[in-house]
Amino acid sequence: MTDLPASATSPAHSPADPATAPVEHVLTLDCPEAPGIVHAVSRFLVEHGSDIIDNQQFGDRRDGHFFMRVHFAALGSEHTTATMQRDFAAVAAPFAMRWHLEPVRTRRRVLVMVSRYGHCLNDLLFRTRSGDLPIDVVGVVSNHRDHEALVAWHDIPFFHLPVTAATKPEAEAQLLDVIDSFDVDLVVLARYMQVLSDDLCTRLAGRAINIHHSFLPSFKGAKPYHQAHDRGVKLVGATAHYVTADLDEGPIIAQEVIGVDHSHTPDDLAAIGRDAESAALARAVRWHCEGRVFVQGRRTVVLR
Numbered sequence: 582m583t584d585l586p587a588s589a590t591s592p593a594h595s596p597a598d599p600a601t602a603p604v605e606h607v608l609t610l611d612c613p614e615a616p617g618i619v620h621a622v623s624r625f626l627v628e629h630g631s632d633i634i635d636n637q638q639f640g641d642r643r644d645g646h647f648f649m650r651v652h653f654a655a656l657g658s659e660h661t662t663a664t665m666q667r668d669f670a671a672v673a674a675p676f677a678m679r680w681h682l683e684p685v686r687t688r689r690r691v692l693v694m695v696s697r698y699g700h701c702l703n704d705l706l707f708r709t710r711s712g713d714l715p716i717d718v719v720g721v722v723s724n725h726r727d728h729e730a731l732v733a734w735h736d737i738p739f740f741h742l743p744v745t746a747a748t749k750p751e752a753e754a755q756l757l758d759v760i761d762s763f764d765v766d767l768v769v770l771a772r773y774m775q776v777l778s779d780d781l782c783t784r785l786a787g788r789a790i791n792i793h794h795s796f797l798p799s800f801k802g803a804k805p806y807h808q809a810h811d812r813g814v815k816l817v818g819a820t821a822h823y824v825t826a827d828l829d830e831g832p833i834i835a836q837e838v839i840g841v842d843h844s845h846t847p848d849d850l851a852a853i854g855r856d857a858e859s860a861a862l863a864r865a866v867r868w869h870c871e872g873r874v875f876v877q878g879r880r881t882v883v884l885r
């Protein structure tokens with residue numbers, strides 16, 4: 582066991598005492614590129630008795646925008662999340678930063694939406710239960726009852742909102758009531774097969790993630806595995822992206838591919854693709870919830 586530095590063993594910082602244990606935070610920011618951003622952030626952290634655990638940054642020279650994610654430990658008890666948020670506002674203003682500063686252990690409140698195919702829902706529920714994802718699934722919405730028993734087993738509220746062309750406005754109004762009443766941070770479309778309206782997409786901008794069962798931009802729409810089979814591809818894949826009004830056009834967060842061959846039927850491709858879908862969606866949800874994903878127009882910057 583290596584000797585801890587003096588500051589780590591002084592009574593003020595005994596790791597055993599949660600009251601004085603370093604509180605880990607994540608600061609995420611983006612702003613127009615300018616000299617002195619990193620210096621200003623580092624000085625803020627030093628002035629607030631903080632130690633950087635991990636730092637990622639990207640300066641996009643094409644559009645002159647800067648992105649940064651800092652995971653740090655506030656060593657002293659004199660600096661709380663609230664006081665650091667108050668103080669960082671003064672650092673951010675001159676650079677016109679968009680920023681968030683919160684404890685690293687913040688768990689996002691997630692609403693999962695699903696239709697008939699339950700593999701992504703099941704994977705998210707298992708990863709949440711096993712602590713692999715920093716989320717709380719506060720509810721599941723479906724336009725079918727196929728997965729009601731699974732969701733009940735996980736002791737999570739299930740909402741059956743059938744959708745037809747005539748009932749879509751009412752169904753979406755009920756969905757928004759659930760999102761507001763359960764204080765949902767993130768909506769995850771885990772093979773939810775109804776197109777969300779433009780108004781709903783606007784209200785959920787940047788906080789709704791969909792899993793599309795193809796390697797976009799190939800094979801958009803409802804039956805990508807049949808399209809893939811007809812084209813004779815040798816890879817199938819899945820794409821997790823933010824939901825926008827333009828179907829399957831939202832900024833991409835994560836993608837996964839798996840090799841296939843001529844012997845696979847469309848159903849075989851769908852079965853192989855399920856693993857790619859679950860993996861890509863879980864990764865996108867984790868990165869979003871860890872504050873690693875920044876939307877930059879039609880694209881994303883992912884600091885990982």
Ligand SMILES: Nc1nc2c(c(=O)[nH]1)N[C@@H](CN(C=O)c1ccc(C(=O)N[C@@H](CCC(=O)O)C(=O)O)cc1)CN2
Nearest residue numbers: 773774775776777791792793802803825826827828829
């Ligand atoms: N506004 C958006 N809504 C949704 C998106 C999106 O990108 N923007 N993604 C879909 C999921 N999806 C592909 O990933 C998808 C789902 C459904 C369809 C489709 O054509 N649906 C038909 C009905 C199909 C059925 O009832 O089974 C339709 O809505 O007319 C295409 C792509 C989720 N929503």
